Structure formats: structure tokens, C-alpha cells
Amino acid sequence: MTNWTLLQILEKYPFALAYFEQNKLDIAGYEDRTLEEYLDHFSELELEDQALDKEKILSDFPVYIEQMQSFLGVEEKNQVLSLTILAGHDKSGVTEGFEELTILTSQIISIVGPTGSGKSRLLADIEWAAQNDTPTGRSIHINGEVPDNKWRFSSNNRLVAQLSQNMNFVMDLTVQEFLNMHAVSRLVENPQSIINEIIKAANNLAGEKFDLTTPVTSLSGGQSRALMIADTAILSSSPIVLIDEIENAGIDRKKALELLVSSDKIVLMATHDPLLALIADKRIIIKNGGISKVIHTSDEEKELLVELEKMDSLIQHARQELRKGSHLSSEILA
Amino acid sequence: MNLIIFSGPPSSGKTSIILKVIASYNRRNIKVGVVKFDCLYTDDDAAYEKAGIPVKKGLSGALCPDHFFASNIEEVVSWGNQENLDLLITESAGLCNRCSPYLKDIKGVCVIDNLSGINTPKKIGPMLKSADFVVITKGDIVSQAEREVFASCVSSVNPRAITMHVNGLTGQGAYELGSLLYDEDQDIKSVQGMKLRFPMPAALCSYCLGETRIGEAYQMGNIKKMDLGADKK
Numbered sequence: 201m202t203n204w205t206l207l208q209i210l211e212k213y214p215f216a217l218a219y220f221e222q223n224k225l226d227i228a229g230y231e232d233r234t235l236e237e238y239l240d241h242f243s244e245l246e247l248e249d250q251a252l253d254k255e256k257i258l259s260d261f262p263v264y265i266e267q268m269q270s271f272l273g274v275e276e277k278n279q280v281l282s283l284t285i286l287a288g289h290d291k292s293g294v295t296e297g298f299e300e301l302t303i304l305t306s307q308i309i310s311i312v313g314p315t316g317s318g319k320s321r322l323l324a325d326i327e328w329a330a331q332n333d334t335p336t337g338r339s340i341h342i343n344g345e346v347p348d349n350k351w352r353f354s355s356n357n358r359l360v361a362q363l364s365q366n367m368n369f370v371m372d373l374t375v376q377e378f379l380n381m382h383a384v385s386r387l388v389e390n391p392q393s394i395i396n397e398i399i400k401a402a403n404n405l406a407g408e409k410f411d412l413t414t415p416v417t418s419l420s421g422g423q424s425r426a427l428m429i430a431d432t433a434i435l436s437s438s439p440i441v442l443i444d445e446i447e448n449a450g451i452d453r454k455k456a457l458e459l460l461v462s463s464d465k466i467v468l469m470a471t472h473d474p475l476l477a478l479i480a481d482k483r484i485i486i487k488n489g490g491i492s493k494v495i496h497t498s499d500e501e502k503e504l505l506v507e508l509e510k511m512d513s514l515i516q517h518a519r520q521e522l523r524k525g526s527h528l529s530s531e532i533l534a
Numbered sequence: 535m536n537l538i539i540f541s542g543p544p545s546s547g548k549t550s551i552i553l554k555v556i557a558s559y560n561r562r563n564i565k566v567g568v569v570k571f572d573c574l575y576t577d578d579d580a581a582y583e584k585a586g587i588p589v590k591k592g593l594s595g596a597l598c599p600d601h602f603f604a605s606n607i608e609e610v611v612s613w614g615n616q617e618n619l620d621l622l623i624t625e626s627a628g629l630c631n632r633c634s635p636y637l638k639d640i641k642g643v644c645v646i647d648n649l650s651g652i653n654t655p656k657k658i659g660p661m662l663k664s665a666d667f668v669v670i671t672k673g674d675i676v677s678q679a680e681r682e683v684f685a686s687c688v689s690s691v692n693p694r695a696i697t698m699h700v701n702g703l704t705g706q707g708a709y710e711l712g713s714l715l716y717d718e719d720q721d722i723k724s725v726q727g728m729k730l731r732f733p734m735p736a737a738l739c740s741y742c743l744g745e746t747r748i749g750e751a752y753q754m755g756n757i758k759k760m761d762l763g764a765d766k767k
Binding site for chain 2: 218219222223224248249251253256260263264267320321323324327328333334335352353358361362363364366367368369370371378379381382385386424428431432435436437438
């Protein structure tokens with residue numbers, strides 16, 4: 201690759217453009233030169249002025265190309281089909297109350313336990329693909345095997361995507377620009393069709409509709425959440441999604457979970473809302489830094505969930521009527 | 535003694551990350567000390583003291599903080615050895631985004647936060663590009679998409695670095711970072727003769743020497759003029 205011209209490099213690896221852009225290398229007019237020849241045109245003064253390190257740029261470039269290529273290949277090859285947690289111990293050294301827990305794609309597991317009980321630690325163990333080398337002594341297997349180290353060190357292949365209540369959009373972009381930027385960073389071939397798919401899915405979740413020209417910072421709480429979930433489901437490369445509570449306002453939470461599950465994600469959801477916790481097949485109980493129990497959602501609980509959902513929709517209905525300006529009467533209970 | 539150089543823009547979360555990493559060493563009986571470099575003011579030393587960590591601070595005052603770092607690091611390392619530390623961490627804020635305090639053969643960690651904007655990786659020079667580890671903070675308050683885009687911008691300016699997300703509040707990721715940083719076999723007695731990874735920015739004009747008057751007549755030394763293009767006659 202070192203004797204290739206920049207044009208040849210860009211033809212073979214179009215994503216190399218991002219490397220030049222991020223490193224502020226304006227290659228216009230030098231397409232017929234090699235990278236080294238291009239860098240040679242800078243004077244000593246220019247190199248110093250722009251804080252460019254010629255050798256580092258030259259030696260980093262093949263590393264970057266290799267990373268991006270493996271990243272492109274990974275999506276097809278190394279699909280995550282299951283996540284297994286092997287028990288460790290809690291803060292006092294007591295063995296956890298389960299042996300192993302395997303979660304398949306499209307499954308939802310809820311996590312309950314007070315703040316500070318060890319939810320972050322569990323998440324960190326999964327994200328790091330712990331191998332009995334963290335304070336809990338847990339091990340994580342992917343597809344039933346000890347996972348590849350790439351999950352630890354690659355910045356483009358993270359195991360876990362996170363969605364939490366505190367999250368906000370901080371970029372001053374429209375929905376279109378925002379999604380496009382994300383799609384480009386994921387090297388998507390046809391960004392527009394993915395963008396359309398995401399906005400459609402997001403609007404399907406959000407109580408109030410929005411469009412591609414809306415700035416992301418002016419979306420309501422429910423709309424932001426809907427966009428984040430749709431974007432994570434459709435565009436994120438991470439096979440595991442951790443959700444930290446979804447507020448019961450302005451978003452259809454059940455549909456949101458269905459969307460994630462239909463995108464073959466493994467969903468872990470920290471929640472104390474019975475409507476969400478009981479949707480999960482199993483729930484993990486965390487105490488004193490360890491998993492004290494894994495409970496299967498019983499048939500009775502599933503039946504109860506139906507009743508709870510009825511009560512919930514009653515309250516939702518009353519809320520909508522209030523918003524419209526109607527009088528409420530006891531008839532809504534009928 | 536191990537030596538690790540932490541650097542990063544102001545308020546990116548360096549102190550929080552260092553405190554969480556040190557906490558993760560508690561059980562391993564590793565004695566850690568910190569030297570905090572700053573420009574005009576810092577009260578981070580109080581945060582370290584509160585955690586029972588030996589700490590020294592250095593304020594560069596009227597001097598360029600990174601030049602100040604380079605001219606003090608040798609003494610700082612001998613302080614660490616006198617204190618019998620197993621690990622000495624230096625923490626300094628990159629104030630003009632051009633400097634980087636990293637030394638060759640010494641682990642360098644750059645801490646930057648997701649809130650600082652998507653163009654930040656482009657704006658920060660050698661401090662980010664020549665780091666061995668890039669720690670991205672404040673991932674809990676921005677969207678997953680922004681986190682992914684930010685990380686991919688970082689890896690395109692520094693593909694060799696290990697990029698990690700660490701939460702300075704909950705400590706998520708700090709144990710893992712800590713396990714990569716400490717090397718039982720490393721024993722730094724002195725940094726005398728070691729080299730900076732990247733030269734500091736040039737300086738030395740009349741304003742470095744206290745000139746306050748504006749105007750070409752008062753400018754001497756290493757002067758650079760903006761290109762104002764067509765407006766110039």
C-alpha cells in the first residue's frame with residue numbers, strides 16, 4: 201500500500217477519506233502521489249505549525265485501514281447469538297445465587313436492585329467480557345465460548361450499547377444530519393434508506409410525530425428517547441443493549457422493546473416498573489454487588505401483567521382526555 | 535516505580551477517572567501518589583488528600599504550563615521514588631490543545647469527554663494523537679449514536695491507542711483501565727534523558743517577555759501573521 205497513489209487508496213478503501221479529514225490532511229491536487237510523497241510536500245515549518253507527525257501518520261494509516269476492514273467484515277462474520285454469564289461472588293465474597301445464565305438474541309432480561317447494588321459492575325463485566333479478572337470474579341462467554349479480545353480493545357466493536365434516562369443529544373444538527381453522520385461512521389452503503397427506516401420506526405414509538413428537518417436538540421423527551429431507541433436498534437453495531445429505565449411518557453415502551461428485539465438485540469433492562477419487568481422472560485436480582493437470584497417470570501405474573509396493563513391504559517387514557525381539555529368522569533372506569 | 539502521565543482538556547474528568555482507577559488498586563496493595571499540574575488554580579489536591587493519596591501540586595502561574603511540566607518532571611519522579619510509591623500518576627490539563635506532556639516509553643493517557651463536541655478529536659493535537667490510551671468520559675449523558683461517532687473520530691486520529699469508555703461517577707470501566715495501566719515489571723528510577731514524544735509549540739516573542747503594547751513596532755522574535763486574504767491591500 202505504501203507505493204499506491206492516494207487515488208488508488210481511495211478507490212480501494214473509500215473510508216480512508218475519513219482518516220485524511222480527521223487528521224486535517226487536504227489531499228486535493230495530490231491524488232497521483234503516494235501518502236509519503238504527499239506528506240513530503242509539507243515544509244518543516246508547516247509540520248510544526250500544524251503539529252503533524254509524519255512518521256506517525258504513515259505508520260498509523262495501515263493500522264486504521266486494517267481496523268476499518270475488520271470492522272466491515274465483523275458485521276457479517278462474528279454475529280453474537282448468545283451471552284452467558286458465569287457466576288462470581290458478591291462484595292462479601294459469597295458465591296452468587298446462580299451458576300450460569302444464558303441469554304439469547306431477541307430475549308429481554310430485567311435487572312432489579314437498589315441504586316448502588318452493583319448494576320454498573322454487572323454491565324462493566326459484560327462490556328469488558330470479564331474472564332474472572334474483575335472484582336466480581338464473573339466470566340462472560342459469547343456464543344458459548346471465551347470471547348475474542350477484540351471486544352475489549354476495538355473502539356468500533358463494543359459489546360454493549362446503552363440507553364438511559366439521563367441521555368441527551370448534544371449536537372446542534374437536524375435529525376437528518378444527525379442520522380447521516382452516524383450512518384457514515386458505521387460505513388453504511390446506502391445511508392438514506394437506513395435514515396428513512398429509523399425515522400419511521402422512531403415515529404412509530406413517539407407519541408408526537410417529528411420529521412427529518414427537526415433539530416435533535418428541540419425534540420421532546422419522548423421523541424428523543426424514541427429516536428435514540430430506533431437508532432440503537434437499527435444502526436448501532438453493539439449486539440447487547442442495556443436500558444436504564446424508560447420513562448412512561450411520550451413513548452410506547454412496549455413497541456420500543458419489540459423494535460429492539462426484532463433487530464436481534466440481547467436486551468438487559470434495569471427497571472422497577474412492573475409493566476416492564478414482567479415483560480422480560482427472566483429477571484436478575486442484584487444485592488450487595490452480586491446476583492442473588494435469577495427469577496423466571498411465572499405464568500401467574502404474566503397473567504397479572506395483562507391486568508396491570510389494563511390499569512395502565514386506563515390512566516393513559518385519562519391523561520389524554522385531560523390534555524384534550526375534557527371533563528373526566530367515573531365512566532372511564534367502565 | 536511505575537509512572538503514568540494523564541492529560542486532557544480542562545474539566546474532562548481526569549481527576550475523577552484517576553481516583554476511580556486508584557480505588558481499583560486498593561485490594562492489590564499498590565501505593566499510588568499523584569502530582570497535579572495546573573495553570574492558575576486547582577483544588578484537586580484536596581480531592582486526592584481526602585482519599586488518602588499522597589499528592590503534590592504545581593501551578594505554572596505566568597509560565598506555559600506544559601513547559602513547566604517538562605522542566606519539573608524529573609524532580610517529580612524523584613519525589614515519587616523518595617515516597618516509595620509503586621505508581622506515580624501525573625495529571626495535567628492541556629490548555630492550548632497543542633501541547634502534550636507524554637514521554638517516550640512512559641504510558642500516556644488522554645481523557646476527553648463526549649460533551650466536548652464531535653470536532654474535538656480534530657482540534658486536539660499531539661495530546662490525543664500520541665496517547666497510548668484514550669479514555670472517553672461522560673458517555674452516560676449523551677446518546678449512543680453520539681458515543682459511537684465520537685469514538686470513531688478518536689480512532690481515526692489515533693488508531694493505535696486503546697480507546698475506552700469510563701464513567702467517572704459510577705467507575706464503570708475504571709477497574710479495566712487500571713488493570714491495563716499498572717505493570718509490575720516497570721521500574722522507573724529517573725526520567726533524566728528521556729524524550730518528549732512531540733516538541734512543545736514554539737514561543738519566544740516580545741509578548742512572552744511581558745510586552746503589553748499592541749502594534750507591529752512592538753513585536754519581536756517569532757511572529758506569525760494571519761492570512762486575511764483578499765482584504766489585504
